[in-house]
Amino acid sequence: MNMHVNSIEAFLEALRQELEVPDHRYEQAERSYTSLGDWLHRESSTVQQYDPQVYCQGSFRLGTAIRPHTEAEEYDVDSVVELRLLTKRDKTQHELKAMLGAEIKAYHDAMGMLKPVREGNRCWILDYADGAQFHMDIVPAVPNPNQQISLLNSMYLDSRWASTAISITDRREPNYRILTDDWPRSNPKGYANWFASRQAEVFERRQRVALDSLRKQGLVTASVERLPAFKVKTPLQSAIMILKRHRDNMFARELDMRPISVIITTLAAHAYINQDTIAGALFAALNDMDKFIVQQGDRWIVANPTDALENFADKWNRDPKKKAAFDGWLRQARTDFYAAAQAGTFKDMADALNPRMGYALSMRVMDRLTGGSRLLRAATGASAAAAGTVAAPSFANAERRPSKPQGYA
Template sequence: MTVTITKQSEAYLDALAKALEIPISRYEQAEKSYRSLGEWFHRDDSKVRHFDPDVFVQGSFRLGTVIKPQSAEEEYDVDCACNLNNLDKSELSQADLKELLGHEIKLYRKSKGISKQVHEGRRCWRLEYADGAQFHMDIVPCIPNGRDQRRLLEDRRLDTQFADTAVAITDNEVTPQYYQITNDWPRSNPRGYSEWFKFRMGDVFKRRRTQVLNEMRSGGNITASIEDIPTYRVRTPLQSAIMILKRHRDIMFTQDPTDKPISIIISTLSAHAYQGEETIGYALLSILSRMQDAIVYDGTKYVIKNPTDALENFADKWEAHPERADAFFDWLEKAREDFREVGRLVEHRRISGVLANRIGRDLTDQVSNSINASSSVGGGLLGAATAASTISIPKVSFSDEPRNPKKPDGFA
């Protein structure tokens, strides 16, 4: 079935993405917090100072795909990592590293007068900020793993493009290795994944990043270079599409959070499927039409490869919990159905009617209010039309035939 994306639908989805964005001040608040923690680790009497600690943000805050919480009671989850550059896996166990960094984080909490206790998670330490801050920080202890990662991938003749930024992380559910000095540590590569994600955004990201830099320079005496512009300051159709899909998923799985498709799977499949579309609506529908293409079924299990580590399967939990695979494909079909219908509509009232129960009525009301305000000021953002006017972009096809996952071609 062929889907036409109307100008009105494009405009609505653009307004929806803007409504989902968190204020730049939230990103800056998170950045200030993890930089403060990094400074603490480098203070004179720090137990980790001589290991050259490097604190950096990862996850959706690094990718620029954070969405507003559904309510004031929900918190932003700021994922960070602390890489102790001068340590090696031969020098300590995962448990030793976890406790070493945890001790410093607990001292930091006391020094800042944070009332809530530091909580230990499976792979991280959670730092709970004051209620008014509306966010917590998860800090993952890690040490460099680039050399071993490169060797591991080379031995299997796999892509090593992002190996140098790989890290080894702690996981207290992996025993007995957790308490032993061993070379067998869990692996991660948030910096490599971020670089891959920027690569998938392609020329659209480069152009819009340059635009942000020029706007900053025109507004004052800014000497920043293009590399100084963080990803969260740029907004591409890929980022916006992922944000919309994450909210659609959150609403669909409000009563079933256990089987909810995880964000890294949505982000990875969306980035694989993105082909440089210039508008949010077209990117969204195109991504949905190709989202299964990077899923491999080898006859026994589904595989969604980590693009920076082909030995890691983001869908590894699906084998033990096949209901999660079913939940993902059910969600994907529902998202296709919902946004395919939205793409045909020309009245924002009808678009809101379709999406109210899919992304939340409060959000669709906010989008409608924004559109109405723009219409009264600017002469009509989504004026009602009696016939569908279409944007001059290729059409997207959703086949009625069952789709069989196939092996992805590299990172494309």
């Protein structure tokens, strides 16, 4: 059997475009945490002396965010406020969180925001007006590079990403109100840098192409460095976006069993080897992502690439049903996207993916590809496929041995 490479790539590109977060949402989120940063640096700020830095983390930073199913749902913008001149010897987790919370509540009132500030276990939550369609989770943090580098080096683990490590607050921790060096660890900048390293070659090439196109249209005169990252979408980012929506729909009625995004993102990035098409990146992930799950005795490990002591799959070991759910999702994704790759028309591709990707989304993809023509929906695809084919991936039940994750020393 052959995979119709041209038509499936066109379909996946249109699917990615339908899932894409609009540029104005990225710009809106950036304005929001920039505004908060300005507030924290104002003259009367109680935290200004600690040099607060506000930055984005999570899927918005990685470029893998997807738009909600409906206009009634919200974007979740994750951010960090790192007080760069504060240490764990100066404040307890509780004191840091309370101090920053007071500033966030003052910001909320000064901006005339109506919905009350909420407190999460690790963060403060700002709910913006309904029209904004997003809320921002704000995690208080202090720098933690020296301790993290020392910890990893003492165990002969990779510390190359640890220069941006931070310590964060969590009210569930037993030492939350105790002055101690033992805080929860995180490193969103380090993870983003690792993720970028997995696709750097393709990203830089696409960035140059995008900038050249904008220059020819007379829209920009800036250097490559000034082109916002969200203006460029790599095959790896696109594949992850598509897999996340497939996962969301498959577990729409079992949210607690849904494989978490950081596992999908990490495993897909390990499997990615500079494929220049979405289909190439997607099928590399589907075929190989489980090879980077490490089994040690009866424990499953998906290590944080920037902190090998953090296991993203910890919940699998506490609840084996979550590991089974991931395995079931991966099998289903292989089945669905393999069937789409074999289809001769866009309609057949949509039919193969409808159960998990959603009928409405598939129809929007077809409208994007055919201009809304019902006749073209059924006919288009076969002629494009004739231009070139490649061997389809095989997902046979062969023995699969975990291998060393890419990006490790």
